[in-house]
Amino acid sequence: MTASEPLYDRIRQRYLEHNVPWDHALPPPEVLAFAEAHQPGRMLDLGCGYGRADLYLANHGWRCDGVDFVPEAVQGAQARAVAAGLSGRVRFFHADIVALDFLKGTYDLVLDVGCLHSQPQAVCERYAEQVRRLTRPGGVFLLFAHLGDDQAPDQRRWITQPVLEGLFADGFTLERHELGTTTVGEDTWPSGWFWLRRSADGL
Numbered sequence: 001m002t003a004s005e006p007l008y009d010r011i012r013q014r015y016l017e018h019n020v021p022w023d024h025a026l027p028p029p030e031v032l033a034f035a036e037a038h039q040p041g042r043m044l045d046l047g048c049g050y051g052r053a054d055l056y057l058a059n060h061g062w063r064c065d066g067v068d069f070v071p072e073a074v075q076g077a078q079a080r081a082v083a084a085g086l087s088g089r090v091r092f093f094h095a096d097i098v099a100l101d102f103l104k105g106t107y108d109l110v111l112d113v114g115c116l117h118s119q120p121q122a123v124c125e126r127y128a129e130q131v132r133r134l135t136r137p138g139g140v141f142l143l144f145a146h147l148g149d150d151q152a153p154d155q156r157r158w159i160t161q162p163v164l165e166g167l168f169a170d171g172f173t174l175e176r177h178e179l180g181t182t183t184v185g186e187d188t189w190p191s192g193w194f195w196l197r198r199s200a201d202g203l
């Protein structure tokens with residue numbers, strides 16, 4: 001579908017096999033805490049999967065847009081929204097994170113749980129431009145990523161923390177980050193949560 005086709009094929013295969021170990025009933029505690037601490041607003045979920053964060057936030061008064069490049073993920077998310085009676089508050093789009101020109105306006109919260117971290121560098125740069133455009137001045141970009149080491153870029157599986165922080169050095173302030181490890185299925189990796197605040201002047 002895009003420049004990163006091997007990634008697409010690998011992830012799509014997982015959805016086709018219903019082997020989606022990151023999917024749980026609730027979004028991560030960091031998302032629950034954000035919802036607890038903020039008034040409802042407009043949220044964009046990049047790489048939304050089956051839409052667990054969108055559905056949770058929509059159920060708490062938010063208006064949510066989710067984007068994923070795997071059609072079966074988007075179809076599953078839409079079906080869950082209908083079943084939960086939330087389809088009036090949440091929209092799911094089959095789209096690539098590098099092709100988001102169809103999204104208009106800005107979002108109070110832009111969320112990424114596990115999408116950016118596996119993208120090639122050229123995609124990361126385009127992605128960061130879109131996040132800059134789509135996050136409301138003063139709004140928050142909340143990111144969860146598995147973190148790689150400093151291997152050569154073409155051998156790395158996950159984004160590194162310096163690359164990640166460099167992508168958002170312009171137009172955002174890193175207000176907080178928490179590092180740890182994350183286990184998905186049988187694998188464990190270093191990982192981090194990053195709370196990035198969009199500049200109030202939108203520059």
Ligand SMILES: C[S@@+](CC[C@H](N)C(=O)[O-])C[C@H]1O[C@@H](n2cnc3c(N)ncnc32)[C@H](O)[C@@H]1O
Binds near residue numbers: 002011097112113
């Ligand atoms: C680890 S899963 C997490 C899904 C969801 N955020 C969650 O927490 O349940 C990452 C998701 O990002 C999507 N994704 C990866 N690369 C993408 C791209 N270039 N454009 C759109 N979606 C992408 C995958 O299809 C997958 O659903």
